[in-house]
Amino acid sequence: MTMPLxxxxxxxxxxxxxxxxxxxxxxxxxxxxxxxxxMVLEDTEERTEEMTRKLGTVILRGNNVVRMSLIG
Amino acid sequence: MTMPLxxxxxxxxxxxxxxxxxxxxxxxxxxxxxxxxxMVLEDTEERTEEMTRKLGTVILRGNNVVRMSLIG
Amino acid sequence: MTMPLxxxxxxxxxxxxxxxxxxxxxxxxxxxxxxxxxMVLEDTEERTEEMTRKLGTVILRGNNVVRMSLIG
Amino acid sequence: MTMPLxxxxxxxxxxxxxxxxxxxxxxxxxxxxxxxxxMVLEDTEERTEEMTRKLGTVILRGNNVVRMSLIG
Amino acid sequence: MTMPLxxxxxxxxxxxxxxxxxxxxxxxxxxxxxxxxxMVLEDTEERTEEMTRKLGTVILRGNNVVRMSLIG
Amino acid sequence: MTMPLxxxxxxxxxxxxxxxxxxxxxxxxxxxxxxxxxMVLEDTEERTEEMTRKLGTVILRGNNVVRMSLIG
Amino acid sequence: MTMPLxxxxxxxxxxxxxxxxxxxxxxxxxxxxxxxxxMVLEDTEERTEEMTRKLGTVILRGNNVVRMSLIG
Structure with missing residues (x-):
């Protein structure tokens, strides 16, 4: 069993x-x-259907998150 | 009685x-x-009406879930 | 008085x-x-306006439910 | 003062x-x-803009309710 | 200071x-x-963009309310 | 540090x-x-895209508020 | 580990x-x-797709926030 946290x-x-x-x-x-x-993210890149944007360090509210996964 | 958890x-x-x-x-x-x-899922595949995508290991926030069922 | 639960x-x-x-x-x-x-349902059938689907055993998150009633 | 409950x-x-x-x-x-x-309702009738349907006994989740009033 | 309640x-x-x-x-x-x-209201009248309706005594769930004000 | 309240x-x-x-x-x-x-507001004026309306004293539910600022 | 707060x-x-x-x-x-x-912000500027507006000091409800990042 791997707990989410x-x-x-x-x-x-x-x-x-x-x-x-x-x-x-x-x-x-x-x-x-x-x-x-x-969460706190560094070197953050944000993508929507319309655009990509560099944001640097970002604080993210957990209640907006649907899913998280590793890249690459 | 089978409790959901x-x-x-x-x-x-x-x-x-x-x-x-x-x-x-x-x-x-x-x-x-x-x-x-x-939840934590492995070998995850994501499907929307527009696309299918492989995501590997995924952490999922429970409050976004509607229903869960076994495959196959 | 019949309590909901x-x-x-x-x-x-x-x-x-x-x-x-x-x-x-x-x-x-x-x-x-x-x-x-x-809730846990068995032999579950799901219907939307577009389709009907068999799902087998389903775990359902209570906060998505509007109403429940007996069939037949 | 008439408390809601x-x-x-x-x-x-x-x-x-x-x-x-x-x-x-x-x-x-x-x-x-x-x-x-x-709530628990008996002899329930459901109405939307498109249809009317008889549902019998219904369990209703309170957080979906906007207002309640007596009929007739 | 006038507390909301x-x-x-x-x-x-x-x-x-x-x-x-x-x-x-x-x-x-x-x-x-x-x-x-x-809240409990008496002699209630309901108005939407499309219609006006008399409802009599109404129980209203607080989490649907945006603002309250006196009439007249 | 200025606390929001x-x-x-x-x-x-x-x-x-x-x-x-x-x-x-x-x-x-x-x-x-x-x-x-x-919150409780006095001499309240309400504005949407379509209209402006005078409301007098208003009780406002906090969970509908996005931001607050001083006028003038 | 850098905690969000x-x-x-x-x-x-x-x-x-x-x-x-x-x-x-x-x-x-x-x-x-x-x-x-x-949060409390000073010298606040608000931007939507349609407009930019100066707001001065603003109190912001946390449950409306998606993400925060430093400018410049």
Missing amino acids: KMLESFMDKRISLLLKDNRILEGKLVGYDDYMN | KMLESFMDKRISLLLKDNRILEGKLVGYDDYMN | KMLESFMDKRISLLLKDNRILEGKLVGYDDYMN | KMLESFMDKRISLLLKDNRILEGKLVGYDDYMN | KMLESFMDKRISLLLKDNRILEGKLVGYDDYMN | KMLESFMDKRISLLLKDNRILEGKLVGYDDYMN | KMLESFMDKRISLLLKDNRILEGKLVGYDDYMN
């Missing part, structure tokens, strides 16, 4: 892809998170 | 199909979950 | 119809539930 | 009309409820 | 107008409420 | 502008609030 | 960009926040 811990310092509820994708290096799955 | 336990290490609130389908092997029905 | 108990092992928030209908035999009205 | 108690065994968040109307005899305003 | 108390036995999240307006005499701002 | 206190007895989730703007004198950011 | 602390007195759930962008100097990620 345990798996999130294993994503630390790796680049991950996050799908948000509004269909936005955030990709960045996971450098922190809390029990609500609020 | 008990049934989820019986899904462990099997491939399941998840319907999300935005109509997205995730299929993968269930390798973990917690009391909020956050 | 008491009524749900009386639905056990009977086929019920569930209306979900996204207008989806699930019909199946109720084999379990918890205090959040998460 | 006290008023709901006075609706017991009477036919009431419920407006749900998705604009659906349920009409039936109120035979039970709990503190979350989950 | 204190102000609501001052609305008792007066006709008030309620805006709901779905843009519906309910007007009626406030005869009760609880800490969740569930 | 401390800043709200400094808005007391001043005219403020509130943006609600449905894009509605309420402008009025803040005369009270509670820990949930429910 | 710790990172937010490091944003204090710097200009940040906030994406809200309705796609609105708020840019301003962060001068305060609480555990719910309610």
Whole structure:
């Protein structure tokens, strides 16, 4: 059994892809998170259907997240 | 009486199909979950009306899930 | 006075119809539930405006349910 | 001062009309409820803009309810 | 400082107008409420863009309310 | 560090502008609030894209508020 | 590990960009926040697809926030 927060811990310092509820994708290096799955990403790139944007360090509210996965 | 979390336990290490609130389908092997029905899937495939995508290991937030069922 | 969870108990092992928030209908035999009205259905059939699908055993998140009723 | 749950108690065994968040109307005899305003209705009739349907006994999740009133 | 629940108390036995999240307006005499701002209205009139309807005594779930004000 | 509720206190007895989730703007004198950011406004004016309306004293549910700022 | 609230602390007195759930962008100097990620911004500028507006000091409800990042 791999608990979700345990798996999130294993994503630390790796680049991950996050799908948000509004269909936005955030990709960045996971450098922190809390029990609500609020997260801190570095070197973040944001993609929607219309555009791609570099955002640097981002704090993300966990309740907007649908799924998280490793990149590459 | 089969409690929902008990049934989820019986899904462990099997491939399941998840319907999300935005109509997205995730299929993968269930390798973990917690009391909020956050889940960890492996060898995950994601399907929307427009596309199919391989995602590998995925952490899923439970509050986006509508229903879960076994595949095959 | 018939408490809602008491009524749900009386639905056990009977086929019920569930209306979900996204207008989806699930019909199946109720084999379990918890205090959040998460449910386990067997021999489940899912219907939307576009299609009907057999799903077998389904775990359903209670917060997506609008109403439940007996079939037939 | 008439507390809302006290008023709901006075609706017991009477036919009431419920407006749900998705604009659906349920009409039936109120035979039970709990503190979350989950309810049990008997001889329930459901109406949307497109159709009317008889549902018999219905368990209704309180968080979908907008307003309740007596019929007739 | 006038606390919101204190102000609501001052609305008792007066006709008030309620805006709901779905843009519906309910007007009626406030005869009760609880800490969740569930309310009981008498001689209630409901207005949407398409119609006006008399509803009599209404129980209203507080989480659907946007704003309340006195009439006239 | 200025805590949000401390800043709200400094808005007391001043005219403020509130943006609600449905894009509605309420402008009025803040005369009270509670820990949930429910608020009481006086001499309130409401604006949507279609209209402007005078509402007098208004009780506002905090969970509909997006942002608050001083006017003028 | 950089906890999200710790990172937010490091944003204090710097200009940040906030994406809200309705796609609105708020840019301003962060001068305060609480555990719910309610925030106080100064010299705030608001941007939607249609317009840009100066708002001065703004109190923002945390549950409307999607992501936060430093500007420049």
